[in-house]
Amino acid sequence: QQQVKQSPQSLIxxxxxxxxxxxxxxxxxxDYFPWYQQFPGKGPALLIAIRPDVSEKKEGRFTISFxxxxxxxxxxxxxxxxxxxxxxxxxxxxxxxxxxxxLTFGQGTILTVHP
Amino acid sequence: EAGVVQSPRxxxxxxxxxxxxxxxxxxxxxxxxxxxxxxxQGPELLIRYENEExxxxxxxxxxxxxxxxxxxxxxxxxxxxxxxxxSAVYLCASSGNGRPYFGPGxxxxxx
Numbered sequence: 001q002q003q004v005k006q007s008p009q010s011l012i013x014x015x016x017x018x019x020x021x022x023x024x025x026x027x028x029x030x031d032y033f034p035w036y037q038q039f040p041g042k043g044p045a046l047l048i049a050i051r052p053d054v055s056e057k058k059e060g061r062f063t064i065s066f067x068x069x070x071x072x073x074x075x076x077x078x079x080x081x082x083x084x085x086x087x088x089x090x091x092x093x094x095x096x097x098x099x100x101x102x103l104t105f106g107q108g109t110i111l112t113v114h115p
Numbered sequence: 116e117a118g119v120v121q122s123p124r125x126x127x128x129x130x131x132x133x134x135x136x137x138x139x140x141x142x143x144x145x146x147x148x149x150x151x152x153x154x155x156q157g158p159e160l161l162i163r164y165e166n167e168e169x170x171x172x173x174x175x176x177x178x179x180x181x182x183x184x185x186x187x188x189x190x191x192x193x194x195x196x197x198x199x200x201x202s203a204v205y206l207c208a209s210s211g212n213g214r215p216y217f218g219p220g221x222x223x224x225x226x
Contacts (some may be wrong), residue, residue, distance in 0.1 A: 004157075044206075045217070046214055100215065105158050
């Protein structure tokens with residue numbers, strides 16, 4: 001019940017295209033859904049996050065879409081750039097108190113943006 | 116503001132040897148996490164500290180892994196003895212009252 005399933009495992013897009021990564025969760029107690037970006041040799045860095053009281057959140061070129069009834073959420077990267085090439089992880093946790101960081105991560109998506 | 120500091124960055128050891136990782140969290144962050152990231156996988160939580168107290172260590176393999184956070188600041192994660200399957204990146208993260216910030220990790224290779 002703690003799993004977060006992420007797809008696809010890898011994604012190749014052309015510069016300027018849209019990258020879409022999907023995640024599904026099982027635990028209905030989750031109420032905080034972040035996306036992390038990780039470059040080789042670095043730790044994960046928070047990209048954008050959403051709470052289930054909204055269906056969409058946009059920050060610059062990055063948008064999270066959230067479907068509570070389907071227990072799914074996705075990351076959309078608009079106008080993808082070669083510098084976006086990295087591994088992306090979805091995650092989930094319960095946001096109450098200090099549980100923000102008790103994250104359950106997806107398996108990761110390796111994004112490659114070709115120039 | 117300095118980020119989470121981890122050392123060493125890389126460690127190569129032979130199986131059955133002990134190894135230790137050190138983490139210095141962001142100043143003022145009371146919550147500290149150790150995660151393990153296997154190759155090609157997402158991080159998995161090993162242990163979570165609130166100040167010096169381990170409040171969640173259910174995923175820590177206690178037969179060979181130990182951790183401590185003396186004085187509620189720096190933390191050390193130890194493996195003794197190491198096994199081949201322990202090869203992974205060990206990530207430390209810290210948080211104040213919100214989202215965690217991750218360090219760069221220690222990449223461990225057990226031969």
